Amino acid sequence: MPRFFVSEEVLNGKFAVLTGPSAAHIKVLRLKRGDEVTLCTGDGSEHRCVISDLSPEQVSLVVQKTVASVSEPKLSCTLYVAFLKADKLEHVLQKATELGAARVVVFLSSRCVSRPDEASLRKKLERWRKIAAAAAEQSGRGRIPQVDVAANYDDAIRQAAQAELPLFLYENEDRLSLRSAVEASTPTSVSVVTGPEGGFSAEEVAAAQHAGLRICSLGPRILRCETAPLCALSALMYATGALDPV
Amino acid sequence: MPRFFVSEEVLNGKFAVLTGPSAAHIKVLRLKRGDEVTLCTGDGSEHRCVISDLSPEQVSLVVQKTVASVSEPKLSCTLYVAFLKADKLEHVLQKATELGAARVVVFLSSRCVSRPDEASLRKKLERWRKIAAAAAEQSGRGRIPQVDVAANYDDAIRQAAQAELPLFLYENEDRLSLRSAVEASTPTSVSVVTGPEGGFSAEEVAAAQHAGLRICSLGPRILRCETAPLCALSALMYATGALDPV
Numbered sequence: 001m002p003r004f005f006v007s008e009e010v011l012n013g014k015f016a017v018l019t020g021p022s023a024a025h026i027k028v029l030r031l032k033r034g035d036e037v038t039l040c041t042g043d044g045s046e047h048r049c050v051i052s053d054l055s056p057e058q059v060s061l062v063v064q065k066t067v068a069s070v071s072e073p074k075l076s077c078t079l080y081v082a083f084l085k086a087d088k089l090e091h092v093l094q095k096a097t098e099l100g101a102a103r104v105v106v107f108l109s110s111r112c113v114s115r116p117d118e119a120s121l122r123k124k125l126e127r128w129r130k131i132a133a134a135a136a137e138q139s140g141r142g143r144i145p146q147v148d149v150a151a152n153y154d155d156a157i158r159q160a161a162q163a164e165l166p167l168f169l170y171e172n173e174d175r176l177s178l179r180s181a182v183e184a185s186t187p188t189s190v191s192v193v194t195g196p197e198g199g200f201s202a203e204e205v206a207a208a209q210h211a212g213l214r215i216c217s218l219g220p221r222i223l224r225c226e227t228a229p230l231c232a233l234s235a236l237m238y239a240t241g242a243l244d245p246v
Numbered sequence: 247m248p249r250f251f252v253s254e255e256v257l258n259g260k261f262a263v264l265t266g267p268s269a270a271h272i273k274v275l276r277l278k279r280g281d282e283v284t285l286c287t288g289d290g291s292e293h294r295c296v297i298s299d300l301s302p303e304q305v306s307l308v309v310q311k312t313v314a315s316v317s318e319p320k321l322s323c324t325l326y327v328a329f330l331k332a333d334k335l336e337h338v339l340q341k342a343t344e345l346g347a348a349r350v351v352v353f354l355s356s357r358c359v360s361r362p363d364e365a366s367l368r369k370k371l372e373r374w375r376k377i378a379a380a381a382a383e384q385s386g387r388g389r390i391p392q393v394d395v396a397a398n399y400d401d402a403i404r405q406a407a408q409a410e411l412p413l414f415l416y417e418n419e420d421r422l423s424l425r426s427a428v429e430a431s432t433p434t435s436v437s438v439v440t441g442p443e444g445g446f447s448a449e450e451v452a453a454a455q456h457a458g459l460r461i462c463s464l465g466p467r468i469l470r471c472e473t474a475p476l477c478a479l480s481a482l483m484y485a486t487g488a489l490d491p492v
Binding site: 070071095098099100138139140141173174175176177178179180217218219220221222223224227230231232234235237238239241242243244245246 | 466
């Protein structure tokens with residue numbers, strides 16, 4: 001069934017009216033009166049609708065039922081990703097959305113190669129949110145992951161520390177595995193903090209540990225900065241059943 | 247300790263002599279007599295060496311000990327990846343190497359968008375092997391994943407079916423999960439077959455099933471063709487302990 005992300009305003013009780021790009025898209029797909037479509041408002045619920053009327057300007061629908069999206073993982077996983085080169089960060093945002101991240105928070109750390117000012121970060125944030133929205137629609141998510149920028153490194157780790165299982169991935173850690181951290185706690189919320197191209201400084205690792213984050217390994221191979229968060233996310237989704245069919 | 251992939255010929259019993267790019271690299275790193283380096287021949291073993299002499303032309307080393315690489319996963323996982331657009335396939339090859347794939351086999355299926363001829367594929371294969379070698383060195387692998395091209399679709403699934411756990415990822419599968427497939431068998435060799443941008447045809451799925459592959463889901467979200475193999479590989483490495491520190 002075709003799925004469209006729409007704003008809350010198009011829904012009015014049992015009825016919905018689409019105009020603009022979604023209406024145009026329905027016509028491109030040659031859908032007609034009586035055909036079923038799913039409208040998602042990005043809040044984790046899905047509205048199963050039937051097309052009741054198509055006019056040149058708009059498409060009218062009747063809501064048959066509203067259900068919780070089956071494609072949302074039970075685990076709420078927030079990735080805290082250091083600011084990376086543009087194409088890598090956009091890649092992480094797109095893939096993290098497909099893989100089921102609940103939220104992505106971008107932060108600056110001492111070894112980030114490029115250091116945009118606040119105005120430039122705000123502009124990028126708009127673009128990142130569009131990437132997440134597009135990936136959510138394309139992958140059939142019921143919710144668009146929230147994308148935010150942390151005020152600074154301390155703010156990022158302070159936020160990350162609030163998850164039930166707060167993880168900080170560090171290539172020099174040789175004790176705690178992701179597997180033992182997950183299996184010991186069966187968490188419902190996880191945060192995963194990953195560093196930039198040049199890694200974290202020893203001071204940053206110490207600050208994270210002090211803030212309550214659990215320093216964690218991803219094994220003996222050195223993963224690139226854009227690979228580590230997606231590997232951890234895939235593993236977490238696997239471990240908590242979010243890769244199982246529904 | 248710095249690591250270099252070298253050909254078998256540089257090793258001669260307890261001694262090794264580097265010339266060319268590896269020797270130049272050692273000089274760039276300002277390594278000197280007495281410093282330790284690891285030489286990998288890509289066969290899964292590592293030679294821990296001490297630099298005994300540096301001349302303008304070459305670097306001489308003494309092998310202190312030869313050990314099995316600690317960074318190689320116990321699970322031997324081969325990805326069978328349909329031919330994708332160039333940048334996506336190269337991305338998969340790089341990431342699959344970082345994540346610990348033992349081998350990547352590229353094949354053509356009915357819905358592959360671009361269909362290179364055999365000469366062009368052979369040329370690409372050279373490039374893919376270079377990407378895998380570079381990623382293996384950068385990520386500290388002890389072995390360079392083998393990269394091959396299957397003669398055709400039937401050859402790919404016939405090869406894939408030989409693994410202990412032969413998996414075929416299909417977005418319309420709604421019964422078998424990766425998790426239950428892995429937990430039921432604790433395999434030492436796995437193959438994972440994934441499709442092109444347009445997915446597999448019903449005939450191809452039937453042929454895979456007939457060949458003995460197990461049709462498997464990656465959950466309710468629709469993963470892109472370059473995301474699915476890396477998600478599955480991350481999950482398999484997690485499940486079999488290859489993301490644990492050593």
